[in-house]
Amino acid sequence: MEELEEMEEIRLGFENPQEIPWYEKYMLAACVKCGRCTDSCPANIIGRPLSPKDVVNGLKSSILGSEYRLEDEVVWSCVSCGACFSSCPKYISPFTFLMERRRFLVAEGRIDKKMGELLNSLRRYKNALSVPQRGRLSWLESDEEPDYYLWVGCQYSFDPLGKKVVNKLVDLLRGAGLKIATLGEMETCCGEPARRLGEEGMFQEFALTNAELFKELGVKKLIVLCPHGLTVFRNEYKRVIKDFDVEIISHVELLAKLVREGKLKVKSVEGLTFHDPCNLARFNGIVEEPRVILRKAGFVEMKRHGIDTFCCGAGGANYWYQVGEGTMSKERVKEALSMGISKMVVACPFCYAMLNDAAKGMNLEKFEVLELTELLDL
Ligand code: SF4
Numbered sequence: 001m002e003e004l005e006e007m008e009e010i011r012l013g014f015e016n017p018q019e020i021p022w023y024e025k026y027m028l029a030a031c032v033k034c035g036r037c038t039d040s041c042p043a044n045i046i047g048r049p050l051s052p053k054d055v056v057n058g059l060k061s062s063i064l065g066s067e068y069r070l071e072d073e074v075v076w077s078c079v080s081c082g083a084c085f086s087s088c089p090k091y092i093s094p095f096t097f098l099m100e101r102r103r104f105l106v107a108e109g110r111i112d113k114k115m116g117e118l119l120n121s122l123r124r125y126k127n128a129l130s131v132p133q134r135g136r137l138s139w140l141e142s143d144e145e146p147d148y149y150l151w152v153g154c155q156y157s158f159d160p161l162g163k164k165v166v167n168k169l170v171d172l173l174r175g176a177g178l179k180i181a182t183l184g185e186m187e188t189c190c191g192e193p194a195r196r197l198g199e200e201g202m203f204q205e206f207a208l209t210n211a212e213l214f215k216e217l218g219v220k221k222l223i224v225l226c227p228h229g230l231t232v233f234r235n236e237y238k239r240v241i242k243d244f245d246v247e248i249i250s251h252v253e254l255l256a257k258l259v260r261e262g263k264l265k266v267k268s269v270e271g272l273t274f275h276d277p278c279n280l281a282r283f284n285g286i287v288e289e290p291r292v293i294l295r296k297a298g299f300v301e302m303k304r305h306g307i308d309t310f311c312c313g314a315g316g317a318n319y320w321y322q323v324g325e326g327t328m329s330k331e332r333v334k335e336a337l338s339m340g341i342s343k344m345v346v347a348c349p350f351c352y353a354m355l356n357d358a359a360k361g362m363n364l365e366k367f368e369v370l371e372l373t374e375l376l377d378l
């Protein structure tokens, strides 16, 4: 297994499908063309030109000598939601091939203006929002000798709505007896947008810099508020940094634990549903923990929930280059409305932004998007 991970580290995508390594060619060969990946692919559902089944079989046929061209617009249609590999009976991950192809496209400079702007922001400002780092998180005080450090994430660090969520979370954690510190303006990007866009070198730089910082500050336990950051910190840093041993905890996991221990109370709210973030449910298997809170609040499941959730459309760096498109998030809001629900709880800063924007774009003044913390009290 370690050998496979090392091989993955040094590869920077493929131009010709023949360059795909042998173990991934086996993956392609296993496809039985059932089409479950395409049926569950949100990009395909909203009409983008992406069918994961066709990608897998196109690559396979190309390796066997047939003509196949993997178009750039197909590759950029992916929102890296993981629905394809989660639904595949043969454990094939079409997503992996699309991400590898992105690495090749980025290396070739085949990116559009918005993708270029995202990379420039990450390079220049060390965050994804083109905002100077100076004063980042200055609005949040840190405790001495903290039990946990908190990784806020770019989106909530700079967004006024996000500040409200973060302040509420910190009040809850402190009220439950925990000491919390942030990294202040030393917190940069986790590297996830760079990796999902295909800028692997930049991702690895962020990973190395952040791991060094954690060592210097003695960070042993890190609460991560953004599920995208959670995925890279928990699952992907280890592939770049062998001795990365920081305990990574989702804020949802910690809140559920505190509710179970009776240290936090759950408010009862009428007419709620929950939108599972892809990075929480599929990439980290965190499905039960939010429901510890939601069941007490009273909620109705979305038709597509848990690991069968439907992406808000922000993943795979789409948040930055599909600005204003919003078709996926509107599809999700419509799903809630079809159930007679107008309050949707989220646990991800990107879902929060996308679904709020969708509701506004649909002129739904009474549709509310709530963060999980808003259901809790001391
Ligand atoms: S990761 Fe999501 S958007 Fe990308 S191919 Fe798979 S199902 Fe489609």
Ligand code: SF4
Pocket (backbone or CB within 6 Å): 030, 031, 032, 033, 034, 035, 036, 037, 038, 052, 053, 056, 087, 088, 089, 090, 091, 092, 094
């Ligand atoms: S779900 Fe898996 S086996 Fe079925 S078509 Fe997609 S890749 Fe092939």
